[in-house]
Amino acid sequence: MSTTLKVAVLGAAGRMGATVCRAVEGADDLELVARLDAGDPVDASTLAGADVAVDFTVPSATEANVHAVLDAGAHAVVGTTGWDDASRGRVTEHLGRVNSGRPDGQGLGVLIAPNFGLSAVLAMTFAAKAARYFESAEVIELHHPDKVDAPSGTARHTxxxxxxxxxxxxxxxxxxxxxxxxxxxxxxxxxxxxxAVRLRGLVAHEEILFGNVGEQLVIRQDSFDRVSFMPGVLLAVREVVSRPGLTVGLENVLDLS
Amino acid sequence: MSTTLKVAVLGAAGRMGATVCRAVEGADDLELVARLDAGDPVDASTLAGADVAVDFTVPSATEANVHAVLDAGAHAVVGTTGWDDASRGRVTEHLGRVNSGRPDGQGLGVLIAPNFGLSAVLAMTFAAKAARYFESAEVIELHHPDKVDAPSGTARHTxxxxxxxxxxxxxxxxxxxxxxxxxxxxxxxxxxxxxAVRLRGLVAHEEILFGNVGEQLVIRQDSFDRVSFMPGVLLAVREVVSRPGLTVGLENVLDLS
Amino acid sequence: MSTTLKVAVLGAAGRMGATVCRAVEGADDLELVARLDAGDPVDASTLAGADVAVDFTVPSATEANVHAVLDAGAHAVVGTTGWDDASRGRVTEHLGRVNSGRPDGQGLGVLIAPNFGLSAVLAMTFAAKAARYFESAEVIELHHPDKVDAPSGTARHTxxxxxxxxxxxxxxxxxxxxxxxxxxxxxxxxxxxxxAVRLRGLVAHEEILFGNVGEQLVIRQDSFDRVSFMPGVLLAVREVVSRPGLTVGLENVLDLS
Amino acid sequence: MSTTLKVAVLGAAGRMGATVCRAVEGADDLELVARLDAGDPVDASTLAGADVAVDFTVPSATEANVHAVLDAGAHAVVGTTGWDDASRGRVTEHLGRVNSGRPDGQGLGVLIAPNFGLSAVLAMTFAAKAARYFESAEVIELHHPDKVDAPSGTARHTxxxxxxxxxxxxxxxxxxxxxxxxxxxxxxxxxxxxxAVRLRGLVAHEEILFGNVGEQLVIRQDSFDRVSFMPGVLLAVREVVSRPGLTVGLENVLDLS
Structure with missing residues (x-):
């Protein structure tokens, strides 16, 4: 592998995909080698030598895309939703098969993350670590008022x-x-x-409050814009190449030791 | 009236009353002339020449106390709960009667306030003023977990x-x-x-959030301790002597023009 | 004047001007009748019957624009910087002259505002009102790290x-x-x-903290985007027509009684 | 060792020491067996069979106390300031000597912590972990206005x-x-x-802000009262018995994996 990682983007015409393309082009250590969209075949030829394929497509396409990426010998970073135990199991099995035939240290990796926001992932991770040390804990999530579900998935997970x-x-x-x-x-x-607070002007925000007698710890994260996911996507691209097998959740490639 | 205001405290042995006594003693322009408690008669003799009587007693006693204070020719500041339209009406009537016999500019005043916290009263007042300028508004109140009612009265009023x-x-x-x-x-x-958030370590806090496209205004107040009510009580004592008649709510003696 | 206000935008090709055009077009009670830019003459003909002209041009052009708008018989709302006592004085004089010849209640108005952000203007106004009631007060302003001056003008004014x-x-x-x-x-x-805090990801934010023994009041405002100025601009357009003479500062057309 | 840990408090008449005594008495799994103060000898007899001695004394006494506690065969938890490399080195040496003569798994431990506030220690720990993932980071500490030094030691360390x-x-x-x-x-x-903010009404608070394009992470901790240190002190007492040798910093006995 060259010192510059080659990246393909699947779903390149979508809002997230297009943002990923710009982010990859703006990174010195990454090279955008392919933009694929609905209808485009996914194979070694269209992936154009990519080391890593980033998938921001749709639930109905994402699993097939990942299998095709693995068949083409590339790693995958997936931001598309719609994965369940069964589809993750099939990817794990495929990874086992393909990696058994590859030299040590060169196994393929797949990273599926429901959230690439570093601040959101860190807030959730820290909250889980802090929880055992406090008598009380509550979560407040704040979003724009066009959101149809409450509370947010991130708040539920937290x-x-x-x-x-x-x-x-x-x-x-x-x-x-x-x-x-x-x-x-x-x-x-x-x-x-x-x-759950719904307020015009906000985007996506979460606050976790912890309390003991005489003290409070508050962890708050603000996502102002979808570009906020890009540092997390690029981090995933750089990390997946050295993490063979299936990894679920950006927190598992963060160095929080 | 001397330049130093003479103050009597009714309910002086209670937690709030005792705190008021200390606050009055600590103020250069005020003199504590009487401490009365349950069972003590309230009249010109026991009030000892007080210009203002501060009542932090109990709902069953407070109205009778105010009438007795007016009969003794003193102003009253009331922090006790339990007032309704009827009891306020009787005080207004009493004030009309007693003030008709007093020289202009020397009428007696009664100030009843459900909340003497300056930060709480200002937060509520500012929130009401801001409200018309924003598309969205929500209230978060945060208290210690021993509170039995939700949301707090202050949050409801706000x-x-x-x-x-x-x-x-x-x-x-x-x-x-x-x-x-x-x-x-x-x-x-x-x-x-x-x-309503309930968290060990907190006392009484309120946040009012307003949102328009692209902007947010947040007004937050924190009451960490009951001593926080003292600046409001002392302000009320100083203001009531120049406000004949009944005033309800500390916000009405604040200069917010 | 019709029930729909006719609005001209000066500096319509600039970022703020273009945003104002879209906001006017999106408002049911306003009609965009003219878009003028650098080089376009400003007169009764080009203003096309506008009741109000909104000026977001440049410091070197704004005063001449306002005089021309008044000569054309329209009100003006000005968001351009660069005004001083002398230029404001000349506008006041011009207004006196033109309004002396107009029927009562139909005088022209000019509103110059350094900041059209409602949350920012309200935060500053409330902070000034609260200040007298607290022992301590401090200001924290937070901006993107590309800002060259510290502290911000808004924080200084506050x-x-x-x-x-x-x-x-x-x-x-x-x-x-x-x-x-x-x-x-x-x-x-x-x-x-x-x-002054400088943090990647932020736009323009201000927090004013007030403290007394046992209590805190915090007023915070967040401007996430320049569209946040639009409610203030539209409010100014609607208010200026009934406020003859010169008004400086959006706070003076807010109803905060 | 019995299932109930026996605890001695050194500096029991001081404000922190007295608070520790009350906290130990209030814990079901701990028993307060000795309260020692300035002038009292520290030895096996006065420690009265304590498993752990908690030292909140003065810089001039604390090191001698720890050596005496070890000689008496007890563990030590130290909240007193004034330790440096030399004094810590002498304690490490003493621990090596005494633990070489004890059965495996029964070595004595000493835990020295500059801060027992769980929220403060967690905030600092999480801030250090988050730091590598953000373009910008700043620290705001807020304290009562009687504090003579700025910024606070905790903020400097953070x-x-x-x-x-x-x-x-x-x-x-x-x-x-x-x-x-x-x-x-x-x-x-x-x-x-x-x-550094200094505001009447506050006690000790710290906020660490992190920013990337489009996102922010804020970690805030509030210490409202010295009782807030008690959960951390009790945790240290329970943990030190299974951590032979010298441990510096409460974060090292927290389970943050």
Missing amino acids: AAAVARARSEAGLTAMPDATESGVEARGADVDGVRVH | AAAVARARSEAGLTAMPDATESGVEARGADVDGVRVH | AAAVARARSEAGLTAMPDATESGVEARGADVDGVRVH | AAAVARARSEAGLTAMPDATESGVEARGADVDGVRVH
């Missing part, structure tokens, strides 16, 4: 991770004397209260 | 004031596309969403 | 307004025991400390 | 840790186009800007 960490540390239910007006206390996600 | 200001300005419903998970969207107070 | 309000209320210097490391305490603007 | 992490990750200087008004940009700690 609350679930906080709840899991509390449970593993043997913590019991949080203190809460509320007798009236429980509808003001937000949604209950595994025992963690999650509040 | 939300109601925001709703009233929006209505007066002809604003219609806020944008909100939420289709699923509405339980994460908090309580609905006159069309304004109010979220 | 701090000066806070200082003036404190002085008028007879407050003395704020408590500050700092003996070492005063360089961490920010810039001193009339006795108010102002801190 | 900024230094952020700078070290950036350097290790190969990051260069942060973007900052400031040409005028650099005094508003705070203190420079190893290239990281640190701002």
